[in-house]
Amino acid sequence: MNISSNFDQNISRFHEILDVQKNFDIVYHTLTIADKKACLYFIDGFTKDEILLRLMQDFASVKPDSFPSSAHDFAKQYVHYGETTVETDDKNIFTQLLSGLSCLLIDGYDRAILIDCRTYPARGVSEPEKDKVLRGSRDGFVETMIFNTALIRRRIRDVNLTVEIMQTGESSHTDIAICYMKRRVDEDLLNKIKDRIENLHVDALTMNQESLAECIFPHKWFNPFPKFRFSERPDTAAASILEGNIVILVDNSPACMILPSSVFDIIEEADDYYFPPVTGTYLRLSRMTVSFLTLFLTPVWLLFMQNQNWIPGWLEFIKLADDMYVPLIFQLLILEFAIDGLRLAAVNTPSMLTTPLSVIAGIVLGEYSVKSGWFNSETMLYMAFVTIANYSQASFEMGYALKFMRVILLILTSLLNVWGFILGTAIAVCSIVFNRTIAGKSYIYPLIPFSWPEIKKRFLRGRLPHAEKSQR
Template structure:
C-alpha cells in the first residue's frame, strides 16, 4: 500500500496520546513534484548528530528531479542515506517497535516502503567486570544492558559464521527484543524449535528482565527448588556452553544471559577452573561441593543431634554443647530458626540500604547477634557458630543460594521434629525431585543421574585440556535425553 504521512502521523499521535517524546519531523524534498518526507523518532533514544549527518542532511540536499514517490524512495534507500544500518519494514505496525528501540523511521509520502535507520544514541552503562562472577584469571568483561553490545561481545569471541542470532519480540506492551544465540553445527533443531515455541507462547504484557521468562522455559511438573535455566554475566562462559549445543537467550535491558538447558553440576563450575592447573581446579571444585552440603545440612543435623541423638556427639563436645544450650531459654530448634531468619533479614537490609550505611549494619549485626546475644544468654555460642558457618558456605555457590536457603530451613524444621530419620527421608524426597527434573528435555542431574563416565572428567575434577579437547559432548547426546539431534537426522 502507499503510505500517507498525515495518516501515519495521526495514527501514532493517537497511539501515544500526543506524548511529548514522540517526534515526527516532516519536510519537503528537493524535487520538482515537491514530495514530502517524514522522520519519526522518540526523544532521548536517538543520536541527533548522527541523525542529521546520515539521514536528514543527505535527504535534504539531494536533487530528485521529476521522479515520483516510488523512485524517490528507492534512491533514498540505495544512494542517499549514509547509515550502514537501514532496515526495510514489512508494515506500518512495526514503526512503534523500531522507534522505541532507538531507530529513526523514514517514510516518503505516497511510497510503498518504510525504512528504519539505526541512529541509536541513548545512554547506557559501559562494559565492566561482573559483580557476581568474579574471576582471578581471565577476562574482566561482563554483559551490559544494550542488546547489540552483548551480541558483539559474544561475536568477538566466536569468530565463526556458524554462530547464529535470531531475533524475537516478547511482551505485548513492552515489546522487548531478545536474541536467540546458538552454534548451528552443534545445536539440536528439536531443542531449538521447542525453545522457540515456548517463547512464542509467552503471554506476558511486560518483560523487563530475563527472570520474567524463566517459568516459560522450565519443564512442567518438575516440582523442584532448582532452576533448569542458567544465568551468566560473562560472555566467555556463554561461549563455552554454546560449543556443547546449548542455546543462549539475550534479553534487551538485562546485563545477564540465560542458558538452556542447564544442569546441576554446572553450578559448581567457573571460568577459573579452566584457567588454573588441573589439581587446583579439582581442589576448588571439591570445596564447592563440600560447602554446598555443609550449608544445606549442617544446621538441620545440629538440631537433630542436639534434640534426639546426643550420643553421637563426642564426650567433650557433648558437655560443652549441653552447658551452652542449658543457659538459653529457647529450644534449640527455635533458636536456630530465629538466628537464621535474623541473618536473612540483615542480609536483605545490607542489600537494600545505601552503601554508606552498610558498615553500620555490619557493626550492629556483629554486636547484637554475635557478642550481646551470647553474653545475655539468649542464644548459645555453638548455635551461632553453626548458623554462621552454614551462611558463609552458602555464598561459595552463590547462584544456588535461594534453594540452599529454603532447603536449610526445611531441614532445620524436619530435624527439630523428627531427628535424623526425618532428614534422611526429606533428603530422599529432594533427590527424587531433582532426578525427575529436566531442562528442555535434558535430565537436570545429567552426568550423575543418569550416570555418564565420560562426562565425569569435568564434574568433581577437571581433566587436562589435552583430554577435554579430544571430544566435546553435545547436550542432546547426554544419556536419557528426550531431545533429538534433529539437524543430523
C-alpha cells in the same frame, strides 16, 4: 494497516496513534526534499544527532529531476547509512520506531524508510559484582542487548555462531536473542524453545529472564532447585555456546540464561578454568563439599544434641557448654530468618551506611546475643559457617534451594528425631533426583544415567579442549 501514498493521511494517522502533542519525547521534523513534503519521526534520547545531521545534508542535495520513483530506490541512493529498511505495515513501523529507529515518510511513497541510527543509554561493560573471578576477563554483560551479542561475537569468530532475534510481549515487544552454534546444538531443544517463545501470550516480560523462564518452562513451583543457569560473564556464555548449549539474552537484562543446565553446570564457576587443572579441581571439589555441609551441618548437629548418647568421645566438644534457655530448633530457625533479614537490609542500605550496619549487626548477633540467653555460642558458630558457606555458591537460586531443604530438615528432625532426619534427607534427594532439565533429561547426569567419563569431567578439572588439540 499499510502506509498510504497520501502524505497528509499518513501524517494524520501517525500523529493520532503516537499522540505527539502529549508525548514530548516523540519528535517529528517536517522538511522538504526536492519539492516533496517529508516528515522524520524519532524518539528523543535514542537517536544519534550527528547521523541525523548528516542525513539532512544528504536530503538537501536531492534534485527534483533525479527524484527516485520508489522508497526503496530513494533509500538506496540518498540514505547513506548501513542499517536501512523499507516497511509498509504500520504496526511493524510503530514497533520499530518505539524501539529507537527513525522513520522517514515522503509524499508519494506508500512505504516508510526506517533508519537504524539509534543509541541506547548504557553503562560500561565492567566486571559484574556477582560473577567476579580471581583471574580472567574483567568485562561483563550490560542492559543493552546489542552490546552483549558483540561481547560474545568477539570471543567466537566462527560463521557457525548464530544469533537469532525474536520479540514477545503485547505491550513491551521485548527483544530476545537466541545464541547457539550450528551442528553442535540440540536441534530438537532449539526448535522447542523457539516455538514456545513464538507462542507466548504475555503483556510484557517485566522481570526479564525470570519472566521468560517461567513462561517457557512452567515447572512445578514447589521444587526450588533451579532449571536454568544465569551468568553475567560473556566468557562463560561463549564457553557454554561452544559446548553446544543455548544462550538466551533478553534486552534490558545484564545476564544471560544458559540451557539446558544440570546441577553440576550450575555449581561450576569460571575460576575452575582460569587456574591449572589441579587448582581448578581443588576449587570445584571444595565448592561441592561446602555445599554439602551447608545442607547437613546444622541438622546433623541438632540430631546429635537430641541424642547425646550417640556422640563419640572424640566429638564431646560439640556439646553445649552453657545452659540452654531457648530450644535449639527455635534458635536455629530464628537465625535462619534473621540472616535473611540482614541480607535484605544490606541490599537496601546506602553504601555510606554499609559499614555501620555491619558493625551493629555484628554486635547484635554476636556476644550480646549469647549473653542475653537467646542463643548459645555453638549455635551462632554453626550458623555463621552456614551463612558464609552460602556465598561459595555462585547461583542465588541454588543457595536458596539448599536453604529451604535445610529448614525442612531442621523442622522434621526436631519433630521426629532420627526418622525426621531420614525423611528430610529423602525429600532433599528426591527433589534433586526427580528434577528434569528443560530438555527433559536427568538433572543429575552423569550420575543418572551413569557415565564414568562424564563423571570424571564433572568432578575433576581436566585439560582444556584447545590444550588437548595442541598436543595432537
